[in-house]
Amino acid sequence: MTDSVRRFDRTVENYVKYRPHYPYAVVEYLQSACQLTPGLTVADIASGTGFVAEIFLQHDNPVIGIEPNAGMRAAGQSYLSQYPRFTSLSATAEATTLDAHSVDMITAGQAFHWFDREKARQEFIRILKPEGWVVLIWNLPRRDTPFMAAYEQIWLKYLAPQMHSNDSDTQVVENELRAWYSPGAVEFKSFDNFQVLDLAGLRGRVLSSSYSPTPEQPSYVPMLTELEAIFHAHQADGKITVAYECRVCYGQLL
DSSP, X not given: OOHHHHTTGGGHHHHHHHSOOXXXXXXXXXXXXXXXXXXXXXXXXXXXXXXXXXXXXXXXXXXXXXOOOHHHHHHHHHHTTTOTTEEEESOOSSOOOOOXXXXXXXEEESOGGGXXXXXXXXXXXXXXXXXXXXXXXXXXXXXXXXXHHHHHHHHHXXXXXXXXXXXXXXXXXXXXXXXXXXXXXXXXXXXXXXXXEOHHHHHHHHHTSTTSOOTTSTTHHHHHHHHHHHHHHHOBTTBEEEEEEEEEEEEOOO
16 A cells, blocks of 8 residues: 555544535536536545545435545545445555446546546546546635635645645646646636634644644644644634635546
8 A cells, every 4th residue: 555545544533524525516517517417427536535425426426436545435435324326446546446438427536646647547538438527626725814824824834835836836737737638628617615613623624634743743733833823813703714715627538
């Protein structure tokens, strides 16, 4: 098992409790943009705790979750246990074990950066039906409030600077995605999303990151101390709003 899979072992509990979900507006948009109708089969790659799969299951799409981490897969199966049209497989983006030309849409939430892009692309082409779609989704923290600006500095200082692009990098990322989909066309759409968290929730949200320092690391206590300080500086009635841009990239692989 690769490090990119093992690193989520310690984050499962916080991931389930404190990661943001995805707005159902994404599915509503894909109904027209990608001709998504109930009954079409979705393969959710790196399905994790099931938050992406959930909005498609709510639309009555059968969803096959592909997840290599045992703890995350078990959490997703438990979370989605009320949905009989969800199945889960222990597999990877590069080797899904699915039959050729068996799915109508592939989705991936917060996961594309973990894939071997060329191997995943070939696997996606193999399992997609003709004219199938690949939909990549991210919840990206905004920076347009004083709290969100301070929150970003916590990430830049203690977690993963490389995961927080500045505004000038947006075009770079889009160009990389256009190259990956090429010669197929790719489109982008954004939706508002947010979480309202108390201090425990904010702490859990940060600790849900696979990049978060662990308790034995020297940066762990200072990070949580600074996080508590920005919470108290910006909270209202014991809560803070974490705002996201839910960014959707969709297209076909030709």
